[in-house]
Amino acid sequence: MILLNETYEFKVAWCKVCDQGWVAIVKAKGTNQYWVQCSECYSEWDHPLHAQLNIHIRETIDPSSEEIQEIGWGEYIIRD
Numbered sequence: 717m718i719l720l721n722e723t724y725e726f727k728v729a730w731c732k733v734c735d736q737g738w739v740a741i742v743k744a745k746g747t748n749q750y751w752v753q754c755s756e757c758y759s760e761w762d763h764p765l766h767a768q769l770n771i772h773i774r775e776t777i778d779p780s781s782e783e784i785q786e787i788g789w790g791e792y793i794i795r796d
């Protein structure tokens with residue numbers, strides 16, 4: 717993501733992943749979803765505090781087949 721304003725008005729942390737860029741608050745276009753992202757390596761965190769401490773709290777689990785069908789992603793699964 718190229719920020720036009722190089723002063724990074726919304727920076728919240730110096731990136732601990734690449735050590736080369738600022739982590740700034742970003743928003744997904746057309747939504748009300750916000751998170752923070754490094755301007756250099758594009759690492760993402762859910763919350764400014766997570767970027768400052770470089771912790772990823774989001775845990776992943778395997779969804780059920782029913783859930784996958786529900787969100788309409790079943791058609792993308794590669795079945796050999």
Ligand SMILES: [Zn+2]
Nearest residue numbers: 731734754757
């Ligand atoms: Zn980075």
